[in-house]
Amino acid sequence: MNIHLQSAHLVAIVTIALVTALLLAVKFRPATWRGVVLEAVVANVGAILAVLAFEVLTA
DSSP: OOOOOOHHHHHHHHHHHHHHHHHHHHHHOOOSHHHHHHHHHHHHHHHHHHHHHHHHHHO
8 A cells, every 4th residue: 555645745734733733732831841742742743743644545
């Protein structure tokens, strides 16, 4: 099975990551820069996994 990421997938990854990071920031209110970085990493990993899962399900 080949996974082909196109520009629309990259836009979806960025959108999901930004929304997830915003929701995490509102919920946990990080006090340090390490907390902000951790939330950004979690949001980006979640966004990439969501887009890859969608790609696998629709392939």
